[in-house]
Amino acid sequence: MSKVRIYTLAKELGVDNHKMLEILDGLGVAYKSVSSTIEEDTVELIKQIVAEEGASVTGGEVAETPAAAPDPAAVAPAAEQREKPAPVPVVEPAPSQMPIEGQPTEAEPVPTEAAPAAPAPAAPAKEIPHRAPVVTIMGHVDHGKTSLLDYIRHTRVAAKEAGGITQHVGAFEAKTSKGKIVFIDTPGHEAFTTIRARGANVADIAIIVIAADDSLMPQTREAIAHAQAAKVPMIVAINKVDLPQADPEKVKTDLTQLNLVPEEYGGDLIVVPVSAKTGEGVEDLLEYISLTAELEDLRADPKGNFGGVIIEGKVDKQAGVLATVMVQEGTLHVGDFLVVGENYGKIKAMTDSNGGRIKEAGPSTPVQILGFSEVPSSGEKVQSAKNEHAAREVIAQRVDVRRDEEDARERRKAQRSLEDILGPIGEVRTVNLILRADTQGSVEAIQGILARKESEEVKINVMLAGIGAPTEGDVLLASTAEATILCFSVTPSGAVTKMAESKGVDIKSYRIIYEMIDEVDRLIKGNIEPVFEEQYLGRAEVRMVIRHPKSGNIAGSYVTDGSLKRNAKAVVTRGKQVVYEGTIIGLKRFKDDVREVQQGYECGINLDWNDVMEGDIIEASEMVEVEQA
Numbered sequence: 088m089s090k091v092r093i094y095t096l097a098k099e100l101g102v103d104n105h106k107m108l109e110i111l112d113g114l115g116v117a118y119k120s121v122s123s124t125i126e127e128d129t130v131e132l133i134k135q136i137v138a139e140e141g142a143s144v145t146g147g148e149v150a151e152t153p154a155a156a157p158d159p160a161a162v163a164p165a166a167e168q169r170e171k172p173a174p175v176p177v178v179e180p181a182p183s184q185m186p187i188e189g190q191p192t193e194a195e196p197v198p199t200e201a202a203p204a205a206p207a208p209a210a211p212a213k214e215i216p217h218r219a220p221v222v223t224i225m226g227h228v229d230h231g232k233t234s235l236l237d238y239i240r241h242t243r244v245a246a247k248e249a250g251g252i253t254q255h256v257g258a259f260e261a262k263t264s265k266g267k268i269v270f271i272d273t274p275g276h277e278a279f280t281t282i283r284a285r286g287a288n289v290a291d292i293a294i295i296v297i298a299a300d301d302s303l304m305p306q307t308r309e310a311i312a313h314a315q316a317a318k319v320p321m322i323v324a325i326n327k328v329d330l331p332q333a334d335p336e337k338v339k340t341d342l343t344q345l346n347l348v349p350e351e352y353g354g355d356l357i358v359v360p361v362s363a364k365t366g367e368g369v370e371d372l373l374e375y376i377s378l379t380a381e382l383e384d385l386r387a388d389p390k391g392n393f394g395g396v397i398i399e400g401k402v403d404k405q406a407g408v409l410a411t412v413m414v415q416e417g418t419l420h421v422g423d424f425l426v427v428g429e430n431y432g433k434i435k436a437m438t439d440s441n442g443g444r445i446k447e448a449g450p451s452t453p454v455q456i457l458g459f460s461e462v463p464s465s466g467e468k469v470q471s472a473k474n475e476h477a478a479r480e481v482i483a484q485r486v487d488v489r490r491d492e493e494d495a496r497e498r499r500k501a502q503r504s505l506e507d508i509l510g511p512i513g514e515v516r517t518v519n520l521i522l523r524a525d526t527q528g529s530v531e532a533i534q535g536i537l538a539r540k541e542s543e544e545v546k547i548n549v550m551l552a553g554i555g556a557p558t559e560g561d562v563l564l565a566s567t568a569e570a571t572i573l574c575f576s577v578t579p580s581g582a583v584t585k586m587a588e589s590k591g592v593d594i595k596s597y598r599i600i601y602e603m604i605d606e607v608d609r610l611i612k613g614n615i616e617p618v619f620e621e622q623y624l625g626r627a628e629v630r631m632v633i634r635h636p637k638s639g640n641i642a643g644s645y646v647t648d649g650s651l652k653r654n655a656k657a658v659v660t661r662g663k664q665v666v667y668e669g670t671i672i673g674l675k676r677f678k679d680d681v682r683e684v685q686q687g688y689e690c691g692i693n694l695d696w697n698d699v700m701e702g703d704i705i706e707a708s709e710m711v712e713v714e715q716a
């Protein structure tokens with residue numbers, strides 16, 4: 088019996104992948120993703136269901152209407168445009184008539200004849216069009232990021248105009264049979280992290296390139312950590328499979344050690360073997376990108392407010408300041424006023440990634456803009472303003488906010504302790520940590536200890552564990568994920584320390600492993616809700632009542648047992664009756680205030696209660712934290 092991939096079957100039946108997953112859910116069939124395989128029996132069943140449902144599930148027959156997208160060829164496939172069943176009329180029940188689950192009431196909406204047999208998928212209030220996915224490629228040095236991008240660019244980007252030179256704009260659009268895919272072509276994770284460090288997330292999907300002859304390397308792990316921190320779906324491209332020494336199986340096995348389990352091993356990680364040299368597998372990779380994008384259901388409104396991110400900024404000797412902007416929401420037009428940070432500009436000219444002049448650009452379009460006077464930095468958010476006056480107002484507000492933040496930062500400059508990082512006692516918290524140590528042995532040892540120290544109250548998330556001093560990339564990751572960098576036997580460089588200071592990232596260094604563990608131990612304990620119990624301290628007999636003009640009546644007493652402490656709980660008994668419960672707010676030996684008075688001594692006790700009498704017994708106790716198992 089042969090198995091079939093879900094998306095292959097979906098394609099064959101002309102059903103979109105979402106619908107296919109809905110059917111599988113209905114049948115209770117387990118799957119990891121649309122590239123999981125299903126048994127032949129199930130395939131037959133699905134074919135029957137699709138045939139029975141007929142037109143109501145057909146997605147491929149409806150013509151695509153590209154909403155305001157600049158390039159019709161660039162619009163996602165027709166499958167995204169589903170035929171919508173007629174809406175079910177709903178009678179809104181009054182609160183008192185709200186139906187109890189499972190018990191139909193009179194007010195419960197009853198499907199009319201016009202209603203479809205199958206439950207209608209919840210249509211968004213406003214049908215926002217799909218947008219193309221934005222993909223970033225990350226990986227270890229020399230694993231082939233540039234080569235892979237080049238291969239895709241050369242095979243997938245429409246030929247440039249005669250004589251024209253495709254300028255490097257930091258991103259390009261590739262055409263595939265499934266629609267447009269936008270690649271951020273600044274290889275390495277630097278661009279990606281700088282963008283994220285500024286609070287913007289530009290990539291929808293991360294491709295992690297791993298060379299088949301080299302497997303996982305330090306920067307591969309970093310790239311994975313960055314993608315995980317950004318919570319973007321990851322696809323692994325095992326590159327250089329054309330090499331005789333290529334060992335894709337080893338890469339897959341190594342990935343499992345990072346808890347990333349490839350689909351064929353039963354996990355949900357998509358792994359595609361490719362060669363940037365021969366082009367083998369690149370088609371599959373693009374297909375998987377489109378599938379992932381489809382599942383992500385990426386949408387943006389070309390008619391909404393404009394929002395974008397700077398991918399790159401530079402000064403061109405002839406043209407002046409050029410900025411590449413990724414349009415994320417809305418549409419940009421030549422002549423629009425844009426605000427970036429504390430600067431603004433008016434779009435004088437706009438070019439697409441192919442170097443062609445354009446007048447407007449919709450979502451998921453990288454455009455190069457001429458019109459800024461200052462070079463914007465990658466990752467800065469861009470917004471539009473109605474006119475110059477509005478742009479200036481936005482900037483004035485930003486300047487105010489920045490000044491306030493600077494003042495607040497100054498006030499907070501005092502070194503934070505690790506306890507501060509873990510936050511208030513009693514809250515269930517996830518602590519993000521980046522671990523740097525001198526040897527692999529120390530890294531593993533510390534990780535092992537940290538894992539064992541985790542409790543239900545405190546989750547420890549080691550985002551990245553590596554050998555050697557922390558890098559600027561670590562600081563960027565830490566600043567975006569609010570992580571703390573723990574160093575064992577390694578010291579950050581001056582540049583890294585400076586960067587950490589400017590970004591408010593804590594780097595803690597230790598030379599003795601037990602000190603680090605002690606601290607972690609203390610922290611974990613400190614985060615568990617403490618349990619207190621009352622503990623008896625001592626007893627005193629009131630021998631005389633002293634009237635004090637300011638403090639009221641003071642009980643001149645003799646400590647008959649144990650000791651009495653200031654701030655201790657006090658219970659006063661007269662005969663067999665408890666006449667007062669309160670706190671010892673003051674304790675004196677002659678004229679001096681004291682913290683504690685032992686058995687056999689006289690003292691003055693202030694209970695902040697004026698009815699104390701000679702012969703009363705004052706019993707003191709205190710609340711003590713109990714060690715928990």
Ligand SMILES: Nc1nc2c(ncn2[C@@H]2O[C@H](COP(=O)(O)OP(=O)(O)OP(=O)(O)O)[C@@H](O)[C@H]2O)c(=O)[nH]1
Nearest residue numbers: 227228229230231232233234274326327362363364
């Ligand atoms: N045989 C073979 N060689 C490849 C393949 N992909 C890349 N290379 C070679 O590997 C080397 C590194 O490729 P690059 O594309 O520069 O790698 P990179 O990851 O972009 O490197 P950095 O930009 O330095 O981080 C080059 O010599 C490429 O020709 C491939 O699929 N097969």
